[in-house]
Amino acid sequence: MVKVTTSDILAITTNVKPAINYITRRNKPDSRREITLIDISGMLMRVTLFGDLATNEGSILEAEIKYKSVIALSDFKISIYQGDTSISSQIISTLCINPKIELASELREWFQLEKAAKAKGSPSTLFKNVKEIHISDIMQTSQNLIQARYCIFKEKITTILNRLEPWFYYCKGCDKNVDKNVSKECLNDKYRRIIDDLVPRYLVKILVENDTDNARVTLFDAAETLIGCKVEKFITEKK
Structure with missing residues (x-):
């Protein structure tokens, strides 16, 4: 049984793969792109962008990957099947790059601290109380x-x-x-x-x-x- 929900996500972009063109089941051309995100919990997430999000916003994320952009995802589909989680965009989904909100600033600050800690060889804060x-x-x-x-x-x-x-x-x-x-x-x-x-x-x-x-x-x-x-x-x- 597949459990499907929708969710909003605020996370840091850590990796962006090239867009892939393919033919849908309805024999129409489309594009997809996979990106990897990390949120303030430290968990990595793989998200699949389809259509315009893959070619437009996805191209911007790919070009600016070295800056590790903060992105806000809205109305993204989360599917869980036999324990595996899949996150993907749908027609109503939106993606905002570097939103001007306080939570985005806090996430950016957390990411910079984590990056600095790893550079010094310090154990990640995620493992201090596990x-x-x-x-x-x-x-x-x-x-x-x-x-x-x-x-x-x-x-x-x-x-x-x-x-x-x-x-x-x-x-x-x-x-x-x-x-x-x-x-x-x-x-x-x-x-x-x-x-x-x-x-x-x-x-x-x-x-x-x-x-x-x-x-x-x-x-x-x-x-x-x-x-x-x-x-x-x-x-x-x-x-």
Whole structure:
């Protein structure tokens, strides 16, 4: 069952992908663009812009990405299906860049403080009061009740399950996996195209355990901290 609601969002733009042109189910041309946002809770959100928002406001955000614009989203659709959250624009949605409101100034100030703290190597304020959990807490929680949140659990890494090739290649346009040994074609039906420049990304599968429990954990970009270098350098040195 898909649960759909609408919401207003105020957040900082952290990443903007290029716009993608495609043909809708009604055989009409349209555009989409994915942006990544962060709000004052520190949670990252992926938002999909469609139509004019993707080409107009989206182009401005892409051009000014280094300034990390504050944006206000109104009447955006939030869909939740089997625990996964999707945020996207609809016909009535609006997007305002750098709104002149007090909340936007507070968000900008928070973001600058967080950026400065990370530059100094200080732990993020998000982790100062987080709850410590155990493997059993995760395993015994129903999948339908799990929500995205920051936690800490301290266990021992016993095995890297895919140590021979802890990465994958993906399509920049839609984040779908691309098997470079089989085909250089993105297999997403909406955006099927040939990928000339394959982009690698960490995907490290580890086994962690304590005295009573064990669990498999998958690391994506966070694996760079564990391994100590960017994925491109790792692949080059491994070869």
